[in-house]
Amino acid sequence: TIILGIESSCDETAAALVTGDRRILSHKLAGQEAAHRPFGGVVPEIAARAHVEALEPLVAAALDEAGLSLADIDAVAATAGPGLIGGVMVGLVTAKALAMAADKPLVAVNHLEGHALSPRLADPDLQFPYLLLLVSGGHCQLLLVEGVGRYRRFATTIDDAAGEAFDKTAKLLGLGFPGGPAVERAAASGDPRAVPLPRPLVGSAEPHFSFAGLKSAVLRARDAGTHAEEDIAASFQQAVVDCLVDRTRRAIARAPDATALVVAGGVAANRAIREALQTLATANGLPFSAPPLWLCTDNAAMIAWAGAERFAMGLTDPLDIAARPRWPLDPDAEKVRGAGV
Numbered sequence: 001t002i003i004l005g006i007e008s009s010c011d012e013t014a015a016a017l018v019t020g021d022r023r024i025l026s027h028k029l030a031g032q033e034a035a036h037r038p039f040g041g042v043v044p045e046i047a048a049r050a051h052v053e054a055l056e057p058l059v060a061a062a063l064d065e066a067g068l069s070l071a072d073i074d075a076v077a078a079t080a081g082p083g084l085i086g087g088v089m090v091g092l093v094t095a096k097a098l099a100m101a102a103d104k105p106l107v108a109v110n111h112l113e114g115h116a117l118s119p120r121l122a123d124p125d126l127q128f129p130y131l132l133l134l135v136s137g138g139h140c141q142l143l144l145v146e147g148v149g150r151y152r153r154f155a156t157t158i159d160d161a162a163g164e165a166f167d168k169t170a171k172l173l174g175l176g177f178p179g180g181p182a183v184e185r186a187a188a189s190g191d192p193r194a195v196p197l198p199r200p201l202v203g204s205a206e207p208h209f210s211f212a213g214l215k216s217a218v219l220r221a222r223d224a225g226t227h228a229e230e231d232i233a234a235s236f237q238q239a240v241v242d243c244l245v246d247r248t249r250r251a252i253a254r255a256p257d258a259t260a261l262v263v264a265g266g267v268a269a270n271r272a273i274r275e276a277l278q279t280l281a282t283a284n285g286l287p288f289s290a291p292p293l294w295l296c297t298d299n300a301a302m303i304a305w306a307g308a309e310r311f312a313m314g315l316t317d318p319l320d321i322a323a324r325p326r327w328p329l330d331p332d333a334e335k336v337r338g339a340g341v
């Protein structure tokens with residue numbers, strides 16, 4: 001089977017063709033960094049307009065590179081949420097139009113499921129159930145991935161997401177946008193022990209996360225004016241690593257059935273985080289799996305792959321399915337929606 005995937009939930013417009021046996025026939029991506037940089041963050045209205053302009057040529061380019069036409073594909077998969085609603089609607093409406101025109105089924109993909117299943121695209125040996133640390137711009141969760149569409153959440157952040165913490169720290173240090181890669185670059189030449197920073201929630205019984213206090217501590221360290229920004233960046237990154245490792249260790253103890261420790265989402269592109277989790281997995285006798293860096297940050301190959309996994313199970317969606325700005329992966333979170341945690 002061949003699936004066309006479309007992603008447009010934040011500031012990456014992307015289209016990809018992926019097969020059910022894990023071949024990535026083509027993947028095209030247009031970032032919008034330049035458009036958002038003057039504002040120091042993603043501006044929803046600018047993002048939605050940019051998706052409108054970029055998407056159709058990207059789909060054409062993806063088909064062209066694979067040497068295929070719409071008639072050759074088996075289904076159209078698109079992110080249907082969660083994310084910036086304008087952008088999600090652009091991608092979903094485009095997918096619906098393509099599906100209707102070519103008489104192909106539509107698969108509405110949860111963007112988080114795209115991240116959650118992306119390790120299986122890269123790693124054919126990765127079996128369910130696995131313990132997933134999902135760390136991205138909007139999320140920081142520990143989940144047991146029991147199967148396609150089957151997620152059990154152990155923990156989430158009580159304030160900021162991990163990627164958000166990187167982005168805010170980059171902004172505070174004047175390192176630019178997007179923040180994660182900029183902080184990682186600056187940290188490479190800094191001393192991770194130079195600045196004493198808190199490790200919020202480390203040692204607490206529930207494996208939840210908190211990053212807001214860390215960000216405030218970075219602000220105080222900056223204003224104190226006694227530290228080089230590389231040292232603040234390195235110390236911040238080390239604090240995040242320590243929090244993620246401690247919380248994940250806690251979750252491993254709760255997931256005796258997990259066959260592997262897995263990390264996914266944009267923050268999983270951070271090398272220090274990958275190395276620390278690899279070490280944690282090894283210490284616990286678990287295989288470790290992380291997608292290649294380009295598959296961690298938003299892309300359409302992971303949406304096409306999640307679409308392929310759903311399509312293989314007969315999970316297609318009606319053409320009137322709605323875009324969802326919020327869409328938690330686990331059913332429990334639906335019940336407590338708006339309750340914070």
Ligand code: ATP
Binds near residue numbers: 115136164166167178
């Ligand atoms: P979500 O997936 O939760 O809806 P999103 O799609 O905006 O949010 P992703 O594209 O998955 O987020 O990830 C982007 C985030 O990853 C940003 O916060 C970015 O700073 C962070 N990030 C990217 N590369 C790195 C890196 N090398 N180190 C740390 N953080 C990184």
Ligand code: MG
Binds near residue numbers: 011
């Ligand atoms: Mg982005």
Ligand code: FE
Binds near residue numbers: 111265266
């Ligand atoms: Fe994402």
